[in-house]
Amino acid sequence: MNDDAARPHLFGMTPEDLCAALATRRIDCSITEARRLLGHVISEGRTDLVLRRPPRRAVLQAVDALFDRERLEVLDRVKDGHDGFVKYLFRHRDGALTEAVRIPLEKPGRFTVCLSSQVGCAMRCAFCATGRLGLTRSLEAWEMVAALATVRDELATDPSLDALRESGVTPRVSGAVFQGQGEPFHNYDAVIQAARVLSNPCGGRITQEAITISTVGLVPQIERYAREGHVFRLIVSLTSAVEEKRKTLLPVAGRFSMRELVRVLREHQATLGKRITLAWVLMRGVNHGEDELEALSRELGELSIRLNLIDVNDATGTYEMATDEERIAFVGRLHAAGIATQRRYSGGKSEHAACGMLAAKHRSGSEATNLEGGLA
Ligand code: SF4
Structure with missing residues (x-):
């Protein structure tokens, strides 16, 4: 050290x-x-x-x-030519590798940055590359803030955004989402501290409402978050409302029952005073059937929810994306049941785009990477 x-x-x-x-x-x-x-x-x-x-x-x-003020080392950048997502691979001082992704928002020139909160992850969700890496360690708050600062600062000189600048738009990072490697609530204190710094006028200058923290459903931490009354956006990953199925997809569901999860979601909703957002990683043939509709109304009927539908991005091919027809049919049935939905583009369909893939690639040392090529 x-x-x-x-x-x-x-x-x-x-x-x-x-x-x-x-x-x-x-x-x-x-x-x-x-x-x-x-x-x-x-x-x-x-x-x-x-x-x-x-x-x-x-x-x-x-x-x-x-005090220290050194930055993280950028080991790699990969730009997805299809959707403009830019994935960064950082090497930390201890050699740990994590990722961040620059995501273009609908409004031209606005970006959000998806941040990792841990090196690997202990949650072992069945469809997630990071889960297969296991947990190495949690990140410190400064490492998360430094990752965002690097992505933000490179935005200012990214030549691919010159046309935007010439049209009078100054590109800027206006949001952050803790949804990269790791379970943010498994590193609660550091993530909340990073969110505080990111939302500070002398820090990241991102409004609190534009900072999203995602959790796979750690009940004690959701309870604490509700009690502390934070106004960052919280998204809880549900992915299945059928308890036994959820346990196979999200092993954390074996530790906290659906009943406990719904109880803390109720507390979160009371603090928030409005509809809560749940993430739903949509997988073909797995979680868009009648059983899910029935379980949603049985287990969560008392809550006012919006489902963020996210296409699965499983490089092993074990879980496939639902087809457009399947997704549209599911959304139709959800709407008929009074459940609002939003499709969240998971982005970066290119090779190594799924969370954890770039780090896994570098760990295996299987390919050389052109560092200059990423943003070209
Ligand atoms: S989906 Fe999130 S919580 Fe689950 S294993 Fe992957 S990184 Fe961890």
Whole structure:
């Protein structure tokens, strides 16, 4: 472990955190100074500490000496020519590999970044490449923020967006979604801290409502999240309402019953005061039949829900995407049952696009990658 690894990282801090961390070292830093420092490093993405309006010399020297501000190494970038998704592979200081994806939004020039929260994942969902990797470790808040900052900063110079700039649109990252490698609620504290930094005006400058945290259904953490009253968007992955089937698809369902899950969803809905969103990874012949309609109305009938339908992207081919006809028929039956739906494009249909695939490819060392080729 090098010296930097032992120092707290500025990318994991809000201005209040920085003031408090300096205070423990008997260094007085005003909130204005902390805002300027973090705005310079996180919001503006500067690696130096040459500020237009610098803080006092003692504060600047202390921040330089005591805190880390290094970025993650970008090992690979792969652009999907079909849909414009750009997948990043990061190498962390301990050699761990994680991914982030730059996702174009409907509004031209707006992007969201899908972030990993762990190296691998312990949840072992049946249809997920990351689940097959197992869990190596959880990410720290700064690593998630640093991943977004790198994607954001490269956006500013991406030549493929020149036409957009010439039309007067400045491309920018306006959202973040914790839906990459890992189960965000299995790394609850760090993910919430990262979301705080990302939504801070001196951090990622993303509105809280545009930050989405996705969970496969860890009941105690959903309960805690509801109790803490966060206003980030929470999406709980349901994928099947038939309890026994859900257990085979999402092993976490073996730990928490449908009854417990519905209980905490009710609490979440009460906190939110509006419809809650559940993710549904749609798989051909698996979870779009009558049994699901019946179970949805039996188990979740009292809740006001929207299902985000996501096409499965299973590189092993064990689970296939539903056909258009099957999806449309399922949506029709859901609507008839009063359940709102939204189709979430899972994106990146190219090779290695599924979550965990790029990291798996590099771990196996099976292919060389042209680092320059990604954004071309
Ligand atoms: S779908 Fe999400 S929670 Fe499930 S194994 Fe994959 S990364 Fe983990």
